[in-house]
Amino acid sequence: MKLLLEHAHVEGIRYYDTYRKNGGYRSVEKAFKMTPDEIVEEVKKSGLRGRGGAGFPTGMKWSFLAKPEGVPRHLVCNADESEPGTFKDRYLMEFLPHLLIEGLIVSSFALGSHATYIYIRGEYAWIVDILEQAIGEAKNNGWLGKNILNSGFDCEIYVQRGGGAYICGEETALIESLEGKRGNPRIKPPFPAIQGVWMRPTVVNNVETLAAVVPIINNGGEEYAKIGVGRSTGTKLLSVCGNVKKPGIYEIDMTQTVEEFIFSDEYCGGIANGKRLKACIPGGSSVPILPANLLLKTAKGEARYMNYESLSDGGFATGSMMGSGGFIVMDEDQCVVRHTMTLARFYNHESCGQCSPCREGTGWMYKILKNIEYGKGKLSDIDLLWDIQRKIEGNTICPLGDAAAWPVAAAIRHFRDEFEWHVNNPDEAQNRNFGLAHYADPIHIPAGA
Amino acid sequence: MKFNEEKLNKVKEIIARYPEGKQKSALIPVLHLAQEENGGWLSTEAMDHVAELLSILPIEVYEVATFYTMFNLKPVGKYVFEVCRTGPCMLNGSDNIIEYIKEKLSIKEGETTPDGMFTLKPAECLGACGYAPMMQLGKHYREHLTKEKVDAIIDECRRNAASNN
Numbered sequence: 001m002k003l004l005l006e007h008a009h010v011e012g013i014r015y016y017d018t019y020r021k022n023g024g025y026r027s028v029e030k031a032f033k034m035t036p037d038e039i040v041e042e043v044k045k046s047g048l049r050g051r052g053g054a055g056f057p058t059g060m061k062w063s064f065l066a067k068p069e070g071v072p073r074h075l076v077c078n079a080d081e082s083e084p085g086t087f088k089d090r091y092l093m094e095f096l097p098h099l100l101i102e103g104l105i106v107s108s109f110a111l112g113s114h115a116t117y118i119y120i121r122g123e124y125a126w127i128v129d130i131l132e133q134a135i136g137e138a139k140n141n142g143w144l145g146k147n148i149l150n151s152g153f154d155c156e157i158y159v160q161r162g163g164g165a166y167i168c169g170e171e172t173a174l175i176e177s178l179e180g181k182r183g184n185p186r187i188k189p190p191f192p193a194i195q196g197v198w199m200r201p202t203v204v205n206n207v208e209t210l211a212a213v214v215p216i217i218n219n220g221g222e223e224y225a226k227i228g229v230g231r232s233t234g235t236k237l238l239s240v241c242g243n244v245k246k247p248g249i250y251e252i253d254m255t256q257t258v259e260e261f262i263f264s265d266e267y268c269g270g271i272a273n274g275k276r277l278k279a280c281i282p283g284g285s286s287v288p289i290l291p292a293n294l295l296l297k298t299a300k301g302e303a304r305y306m307n308y309e310s311l312s313d314g315g316f317a318t319g320s321m322m323g324s325g326g327f328i329v330m331d332e333d334q335c336v337v338r339h340t341m342t343l344a345r346f347y348n349h350e351s352c353g354q355c356s357p358c359r360e361g362t363g364w365m366y367k368i369l370k371n372i373e374y375g376k377g378k379l380s381d382i383d384l385l386w387d388i389q390r391k392i393e394g395n396t397i398c399p400l401g402d403a404a405a406w407p408v409a410a411a412i413r414h415f416r417d418e419f420e421w422h423v424n425n426p427d428e429a430q431n432r433n434f435g436l437a438h439y440a441d442p443i444h445i446p447a448g449a
Numbered sequence: 450m451k452f453n454e455e456k457l458n459k460v461k462e463i464i465a466r467y468p469e470g471k472q473k474s475a476l477i478p479v480l481h482l483a484q485e486e487n488g489g490w491l492s493t494e495a496m497d498h499v500a501e502l503l504s505i506l507p508i509e510v511y512e513v514a515t516f517y518t519m520f521n522l523k524p525v526g527k528y529v530f531e532v533c534r535t536g537p538c539m540l541n542g543s544d545n546i547i548e549y550i551k552e553k554l555s556i557k558e559g560e561t562t563p564d565g566m567f568t569l570k571p572a573e574c575l576g577a578c579g580y581a582p583m584m585q586l587g588k589h590y591r592e593h594l595t596k597e598k599v600d601a602i603i604d605e606c607r608r609n610a611a612s613n614n
Binding site: 179330 | 466468474475477478480503505509512513516517519534536537539540541573574575577578580581588
């Protein structure tokens with residue numbers, strides 16, 4: 001089932017004429033015959049959940065937008081995709097820029113945003129050109145600018161390039177950055193829906209979320225909600241990386257088992273180089289890593305599926321999260337300690353420095369992990385790491401603290417013996433990896449989980 | 450560094466995207482322009498020029514320029530290799546690519562070759578995880594890196610530099 005990527009392989013789909021010939025901009029024609037509230041209602045009915053990672057219902061987020069008389073409102077598209085393992089928004093913008101522009105026009109109309117901003121991570125420099133070209137084409141064809149389709153509605157879309165900061169994917173940090181400041185997250189409340197960019201009511205949505213508005217309007221919210229499973233409605237883009245045969249972008253309707261997704265030729269095609277599956281981080285680097293056995297089956301022994309509910313089955317003790325859809329697969333030769341160390345370095349580099357637990361804790365965790373990885377660790381370091389991550393989680397203004405704590409916690413929870421082996425065999429650990437151990441055994445429930 | 454007429458118009462165009470009086474919002478896009486214009490880094494002079502153009506205090510520019518990774522506050526080589534080393538790239542051998550570049554160019558991480566041609570800047574996740582290992586070179590990504598590809602990229606840079614002189 002493909003909704004977003006239906007025409008992804010049509011030659012020239014990046015350009016307006018081809019996109020239009022393939023049914024593009026129909027949702028705008030339809031939306032402008034509806035009232036803004038009716039559009040919000042369709043999105044609510046669709047059950048669409050934010051595709052950036054948090055999974056918050058989009059229609060509900062839209063309905064929180066304050067509409068004080070005489071105060072402009074803004075829609076901001078979060079294209080600051082920076083979560084390790086995640087590169088789906090890049091794909092959408094690079095190959096289907098008009099799909100995003102179309103979703104933005106409909107969403108801007110629904111929310112009453114006359115100036116809509118795409119905040120894109122600074123490193124995606126060439127995509128800025130692609131988006132600006134698409135915006136120019138849309139404008140030349142009357143889909144943007146003054147009085148669109150004689151509706152009396154005016155809208156402009158601007159692309160804002162960031163400066164290379166993971167934290168700007170957090171919506172209040174993004175807003176600060178859009179105002180030309182450091183990306184320090186704001187204390188909530190007030191929420192952006194009340195006071196966002198320039199203190200005006202603002203909605204911030206992920207690229208994929210806004211693109212999904214197109215099929216929702218075209219087919220109706222109820223039709224969209226029929227796709228998927230339970231509260232995981234519609235389709236989800238997965239960006240797959242690591243040690244699989246076919247890394248890349250996949251659109252799924254969330255009915256597949258994890259096993260089918262990893263091993264079938266339709267999706268990842270199995271583990272690369274004839275190796276075996278050791279572990280996987282299924283939703284971007286912040287979500288808990290799972291050993292092969294808990295990834296493929298829940299603690300109850302049931303098959304695990306590729307959707308929000310099933311991936312989080314068992315909580316953090318034995319489950320993980322769908323997150324941003326960044327699916328990182330590790331084969332039997334990979335070292336969990338080293339991988340966790342690179343993530344700790346990442347979060348330390350990206351901490352904005354505002355809250356002490358995160359600013360100090362991320363650096364401390366990185367140093368300890370580096371010691372363990374390079375054969376200078378102590379057994380007590382493992383408990384110390386656990387203690388530090390626990391003191392970061394929930395004690396910071398924004399979720400970066402949690403995002404830094406969870407990967408460390410999960411790595412210790414499920415792979416403690418690998419950490420201990422590093423400490424006890426420092427010389428050997430420099431020359432070879434711990435391997436698969438029992439991580440692929442039928443079901444291994446960690447002690448104290 | 451001072452912007453020429455063409456760049457000043459570009460700055461005006463960027464400022465026009467925001468509401469009246471909110472020209473500070475143009476800061477990051479304008480800093481990118483200034484960095485390009487100033488040979489890949491931001492001197493104090495360049496940052497002060499930006500402050501003046503946006504009618505904000507120089508400190509407002511410095512605090513932003515020091516926060517964001519993409520802004521270089523020291524001179525860099527003509528070609529900056531920003532090689533990703535975060536988890537997903539690491540799983541696909543980015544450590545070996547970084548080691549190879551260090552060896553080939555005889556520089557350490559963060560250093561520039563004596564001829565001012567190349568800087569090696571290890572980077573954190575650039576959103577190309579499925580096409581790892583990778584590096585950013587100027588505006589574009591170079592993906593699925595191998596030692597042979599690194600050799601070819603270095604040759605390509607040297608050729609481009611020679612033909613520009």
